[in-house]
Amino acid sequence: MTPSAAQMAQNYFQVGATSVGIFNCLEVLVITLTTFKRYNTLYCVSLLVACTGTIIFSLSMVALFFELYGDKANVLRAVVPCTLGWWGMVTGFAMTLYSRLRLLGVPAKHRRKILFLIAFNFFFCHIPTSMFTVLERVFPNSSLWVDGYAVIEPIQMTLFALQEILLGLVYLVYLRKVSLACTVTNTSSMATTVESTRDARALLWHSMSANLVVLVLDVAMLVVEYVGLYGYQNMMKGLIYSLKLKFEFFVLNQLGVFMKEADGMVKVSHMKGVQGVQQMQQEETKRMLEDSRVRSLSRVS
Numbered sequence: 001m002t003p004s005a006a007q008m009a010q011n012y013f014q015v016g017a018t019s020v021g022i023f024n025c026l027e028v029l030v031i032t033l034t035t036f037k038r039y040n041t042l043y044c045v046s047l048l049v050a051c052t053g054t055i056i057f058s059l060s061m062v063a064l065f066f067e068l069y070g071d072k073a074n075v076l077r078a079v080v081p082c083t084l085g086w087w088g089m090v091t092g093f094a095m096t097l098y099s100r101l102r103l104l105g106v107p108a109k110h111r112r113k114i115l116f117l118i119a120f121n122f123f124f125c126h127i128p129t130s131m132f133t134v135l136e137r138v139f140p141n142s143s144l145w146v147d148g149y150a151v152i153e154p155i156q157m158t159l160f161a162l163q164e165i166l167l168g169l170v171y172l173v174y175l176r177k178v179s180l181a182c183t184v185t186n187t188s189s190m191a192t193t194v195e196s197t198r199d200a201r202a203l204l205w206h207s208m209s210a211n212l213v214v215l216v217l218d219v220a221m222l223v224v225e226y227v228g229l230y231g232y233q234n235m236m237k238g239l240i241y242s243l244k245l246k247f248e249f250f251v252l253n254q255l256g257v258f259m260k261e262a263d264g265m266v267k268v269s270h271m272k273g274v275q276g277v278q279q280m281q282q283e284e285t286k287r288m289l290e291d292s293r294v295r296s297l298s299r300v301s
Contacts, residue, residue, distance in 0.1 A: 010231045010232065011066075013232060013235065014061075014062060014065055014066075014231070014235050015062075017058075017235040017236065017238065017239040018058045018059070018061070018062050018235060018238065018239075020239055020242070021054060021055075021058050021235075021238040021239040021241070021242040022054075022055050022058055022059070022238075022242075023242075024239075024242035024243065024245065024246055025051040025052075025054045025055050025242050025245065026051075026055070027246070028047070028051050028242075028245050028246060028249055029048065029051045029052075031249065032044065032047055032048060032051070032249075041099075042095065042099040043096060043099040043100060043252070046092050046093075046095035046096040046098075046099055047092070047096050047245070047248075047249070049088045049092035049095075050088060050089055050092030050093040050095075050096055050241070050245055051092075051245060052085075052088060052092075053084070053085045053086070053087065053088020053089035053090075053092050054085065054088075054089045054238055054241050054242055054245070055085070056081050056082075056084065056085030056088070057082055057085030057086050057088075057089050057237070057238050058085075058235070058238035058239075059081075059085075060078050060079075060081040060082030060085055061082055061234045061235060061238065063077075063078040063082075064078045064079070064082060065231070065234075065235075075137050075138070076134070076137070076138070079133060079134055079137050080134075082133075083130045083133060083134070086126070086130075086237075087122075087126050087130075089237075089238070089241050090126075090160055090241070091118065091121075091122050091126070093164070093241060093244060093245065093248070094118050094121075094160075094163060094164065094167065095118065096245075096248055097164065097167040097168070097171070097248070098111070098114055098115060098118060098167060100171065100252060100255065101114070101167075101170060101171065101174070103255060104171065104174040104175055104177075104178055104255075105174065105177075105178065106170065106174050110170070114166070114167065114170065117163060117166070118163065121156075121159055121160060121163055124159075125155070125156035125159055125160065126156070128152055129149070129152050129153060129156050132145055132148045132149040132152055132153075133149060136148075136149045153225070154222075154225050154226055157221065157222055157225050158222060161218040161219075161221070161222055164214065164218060165215060165218065168211040168214060168215070169211075171207070171211070172204075172207060172208060172211060175203070175204060175207055175255070176204060179201075179203065179204060203254050203255070206250075206251065206254055207251055207254070207255075210247045210248075210250065210251050213243075213247060214244050214247060217240045217243060217244065218240075220236070220240070221233065221236055221237065221240050224236055
């Protein structure tokens with residue numbers, strides 16, 4: 001049977017989205033492995049898990065869409081890797097966003113609440129949805145699992161999108177606080193403020209732009225989800241998360257450069273402050289010696 005034009009367009013989209021998504025993830029993996037000096041940090045591990053999960057998810061979805069697993073009895077060979085890849089892709093990306101909050105000095109109590117939210121979404125969204133996904137594939141004629149999956153899938157997508165929006169907002173709020181603190185430090189230390197202020201504003205602008213793009217991608221994914229374009233939405237997930245990972249890596253590089261410069265400014269300001277205190281102490285000692293000398297001369301006379 002000759003496939004229709006709509007089916008052919010969907011097939012091309014599946015292949016194209018998968019290819020671009022895997023290429024993006026491989027690029028981020030190579031850059032990560034060649035850039036980071038330590039691989040045991042939370043950020044590096046989370047980034048590697050998210051990239052690997054996105055690749056596994058995309059390949060497994062292609063196998064499910066084109067039925068490359070062979071007999072229908074072997075469907076779990078594609079469903080199980082797809083599910084595990086989805087876990088790594090979504091939660092790995094969330095942990096990547098979470099791990100950078102410490103660089104900005106987010107209080108520990110706030111970070112614990114965010115970590116609890118990520119863990120809650122993992123157990124509340126991933127586990128039930130995975131159960132419905134597997135049973136819906138094993139028992140495709142059962143309305144319980146099919147309808148249950150149709151209900152819980154949009155819920156988990158919405159909660160994951162809200163989770164990432166919250167992480168992005170917290171990042172922007174504390175990034176603004178750090179940039180303002182660095183500007184004040186420059187002013188108080190009488191350093192050149194124009195360039196540092198421009199760098200802080202550029203970082204804020206780039207971060208806001210990246211988070212806005214991620215928000216648009218999340219909204220697009222939710223729209224496709226609620227419209228019910230199943231053939232497109234699953235491949236869009238892998239493609240969109242690969243783009244998110246590239247934007248996240250770009251933002252982290254800028255944040256790293258900015259935090260190094262900010263740390264240098266604080267050290268210079270601290271050194272100048274120490275030198276100023278020492279100079280004031282020397283001047284005070286000199287004044288006291290001169291006063292005592294004056295008193296001695298007055299008594300002699």
